[in-house]
Amino acid sequence: MPQPATPDATPDVTPDAVQPLRALWRRYGAYRSRFVGAVVASTVNKVADVVPELLIGAAVDVVVRGDGSFVGAVLGVESRYAQLGWLAVINVVVWVVESLSDYVANVLWRGLAQGVEHDLRVEAYDHVQHLDLSWHESRPAGSTLATLNDDVNQLERFLDIGAPAILQTALNVLIVGGVFAVASGQLLVLAFLPIPLIVVGSLVFQRRLEPLYDRVRVAVADLSGTLSANLAGIATIKAFTAEDRERDRVAAVSQAYRTANTDAIRTSAAFVPLVRMAILAGFTCTLLFGGWATLRGDLEVGLYSVLVFMTQRLLWPLTEVAEVLDLYQRGRASASRILGLLEVPVTVPAGHTALARPVAGRVELRGVRAGYADGPDVLHGIDMVVPAGETHAIVGATGSGKSSLLRLVLRFDDPRQGHVLLDGQDVRDLDWDSLRGSMGYVAQDVFMFAGSVADNIAYGRPDATREQVRAAAEGAAALDFIEAMPQGLDTWVGERGVTLSGGQRQRLALARALLRDPAVLVLDEATSAVDNETEAAIQRSLRRATAQRTAIVVAHRLSTVRHAHRIWVLDAGRVVESGTHDELLVHDGAYAALWRVQTGEQDPVGRP
Numbered sequence: 001m002p003q004p005a006t007p008d009a010t011p012d013v014t015p016d017a018v019q020p021l022r023a024l025w026r027r028y029g030a031y032r033s034r035f036v037g038a039v040v041a042s043t044v045n046k047v048a049d050v051v052p053e054l055l056i057g058a059a060v061d062v063v064v065r066g067d068g069s070f071v072g073a074v075l076g077v078e079s080r081y082a083q084l085g086w087l088a089v090i091n092v093v094v095w096v097v098e099s100l101s102d103y104v105a106n107v108l109w110r111g112l113a114q115g116v117e118h119d120l121r122v123e124a125y126d127h128v129q130h131l132d133l134s135w136h137e138s139r140p141a142g143s144t145l146a147t148l149n150d151d152v153n154q155l156e157r158f159l160d161i162g163a164p165a166i167l168q169t170a171l172n173v174l175i176v177g178g179v180f181a182v183a184s185g186q187l188l189v190l191a192f193l194p195i196p197l198i199v200v201g202s203l204v205f206q207r208r209l210e211p212l213y214d215r216v217r218v219a220v221a222d223l224s225g226t227l228s229a230n231l232a233g234i235a236t237i238k239a240f241t242a243e244d245r246e247r248d249r250v251a252a253v254s255q256a257y258r259t260a261n262t263d264a265i266r267t268s269a270a271f272v273p274l275v276r277m278a279i280l281a282g283f284t285c286t287l288l289f290g291g292w293a294t295l296r297g298d299l300e301v302g303l304y305s306v307l308v309f310m311t312q313r314l315l316w317p318l319t320e321v322a323e324v325l326d327l328y329q330r331g332r333a334s335a336s337r338i339l340g341l342l343e344v345p346v347t348v349p350a351g352h353t354a355l356a357r358p359v360a361g362r363v364e365l366r367g368v369r370a371g372y373a374d375g376p377d378v379l380h381g382i383d384m385v386v387p388a389g390e391t392h393a394i395v396g397a398t399g400s401g402k403s404s405l406l407r408l409v410l411r412f413d414d415p416r417q418g419h420v421l422l423d424g425q426d427v428r429d430l431d432w433d434s435l436r437g438s439m440g441y442v443a444q445d446v447f448m449f450a451g452s453v454a455d456n457i458a459y460g461r462p463d464a465t466r467e468q469v470r471a472a473a474e475g476a477a478a479l480d481f482i483e484a485m486p487q488g489l490d491t492w493v494g495e496r497g498v499t500l501s502g503g504q505r506q507r508l509a510l511a512r513a514l515l516r517d518p519a520v521l522v523l524d525e526a527t528s529a530v531d532n533e534t535e536a537a538i539q540r541s542l543r544r545a546t547a548q549r550t551a552i553v554v555a556h557r558l559s560t561v562r563h564a565h566r567i568w569v570l571d572a573g574r575v576v577e578s579g580t581h582d583e584l585l586v587h588d589g590a591y592a593a594l595w596r597v598q599t600g601e602q603d604p605v606g607r608p
């Protein structure tokens with residue numbers, strides 16, 4: 001049955017997630033052209049961004065050198081006033097280009113980030129909902145939620161802010177490096193001296209930060225898991241007046257998150273002052289050595305002023321290197337977790353065979369052994385046949401394996417040994433439409449979605465007409481209470497159906513199953529929460545509803561199943577007897593004993 005799955009909040013990391021950003025690049029080929037467009041727009045923007053500083057240098061050059069200025073020579077204009085006029089025109093054009101390219105780059109990067117975020121979230125959610133039930137049961141929902149929410153958001157932040165920042169820093173180094181190289185090789189070396197120090201320092205810091213961020217990540221998953229579990233269990237918390245205890249528990253988990261974050265922040269914050277020292281060194285060198293070279297006449301005054309500005313432009317953005325690396329690191333880790341999630345294999349994959357229609361509904365279990373994860377078998381060699389159109393009941397003590405058996409029929413799990421067959425076909429070979437599309441299922445814990453009563457009944461058949469929904473509600477003995485509600489079928493059902501009683505929820509779930517008009521109806525304690533009178537009404541409707549279809553019914557209340565064609569009695573994962581109600585009473589075994597207890601002929605401890 002359930003395969004071993006990640007037991008805790010640790011991320012799923014698979015080989016393909018080792019180079020997560022590269023894997024993303026391969027995965028989202030459709031965004032490549034937008035990415036290239038964004039890179040081009042950013043490049044144009046960065047170049048345009050540098051030009052005004054060159055223009056300042058050129059203006060100084062015009063004022064200092066006059067007729068022999070660089071601008072004068074290039075444009076062939078003699079008048080200094082005209083030269084400055086030309087510089088002003090170029091400046092305006094460059095600013096327009098800079099502003100436009102800034103807009104285009106922003107739109108493209110954001111669009112790219114939002115697009116990848118959306119696609120990844122939907123793809124990851126879709127994959128998660130196809131993963132086996134046992135996978136979901138074996139890990140905290142909070143941790144899956146953290147990946148679908150926080151990790152996807154983190155990746156979006158990296159694509160929106162981090163990736164353009166990395167590109168701009170690299171372009172900055174290239175462009176400014178080019179200007180320095182043309183101006184003075186010596187100054188190039190001096191101004192660029194801090195860069196390797198900053199990059200190496202950043203890498204060292206990142207390595208130190210990595211485990212700290214891992215701790216932050218585990219703490220946040222823990223926090224979101226605790227919060228969602230507590231909100232789901234709020235009634236129990238109140239009933240046991242555990243509010244103070246739970247607040248303290250949430251406070252402790254939140255404190256762990258805070259501590260983990262504080263440690264990470266303390267380390268990352270120490271980085272910026274160190275970078276500033278390196279920048280100061282580079283800037284001072286340019287200022288001093290460039291100034292001396294200008295005084296000696298080795299460097300033009302205009303060029304000197306350009307270089308001083310350029311050093312600022314080159315080095316100050318490097319204070320953000322740590323932040324950008326931080327975003328990169330987080331984005332990479334998030335991508336790795338999302339891809340890890342996407343690569344969790346589906347261990348109960350759909351088959352490809354379609355059943356011949358109409359489905360008759362014969363269900364067989366042959367030599368079925370099953371268990372959970374790597375635990376012991378909970379079903380030990382079950383052989384069972386439910387002919388098409390018959391109603392069969394499964395009864396037995398709590399924990400005897402009744403629900404586990406139903407899970408196999410619905411193929412939530414696969415048996416460790418043996419076969420489950422529908423109309424003679426192994427359910428492993430059937431596509432989901434043939435298998436689950438032929439089944440109407442009412443679980444022990446009924447789930448309602450936030451929506452109207454009609455929406456909930458029509459969940460398995462959204463195209464059903466109003467009349468069909470009403471007929472299904474009638475079949476489940478639910479119409480009376482629905483019509484007594486203020487808006488009838490349009491009454492709003494709160495999240496998880498909290499506005500309904502347990503018995504009302506069960507009847508809506510039954511109506512939902514009936515509306516599908518399934519060949520096989522699978523009911524797991526479907527009427528446990530209704531009173532005797534309602535149960536009798538449901539029984540009458542069910543007898544009509546199951547006349548033409550197979551029904552497999554698990555029930556503790558034996559009166560519910562006494563009219564079944566056959567009753568299977570389970571004990572500790574084995575079928576210990578089977579037959580009709582009357583046959584089993586004559587047999588005087590486990591069923592007869594249970595019956596006597598429930599009808600009051602014998603009390604539970606065995607006294608007659």
Ligand SMILES: Nc1ncnc2c1ncn2[C@@H]1O[C@H](COP(=O)(O)OP(=O)(O)OP(=O)(O)O)[C@@H](O)[C@H]1O
Nearest residue numbers: 137372375378396397398399400401402403404405
């Ligand atoms: N998801 C699960 N993971 C691990 N073990 C499970 C899981 N579900 C059930 N079990 C175990 O399998 C055994 C059979 O449980 P099952 O729910 O099938 O019994 P049941 O007869 O339906 O009980 P009840 O009448 O209380 O609903 C029990 O020992 C139970 O602890």
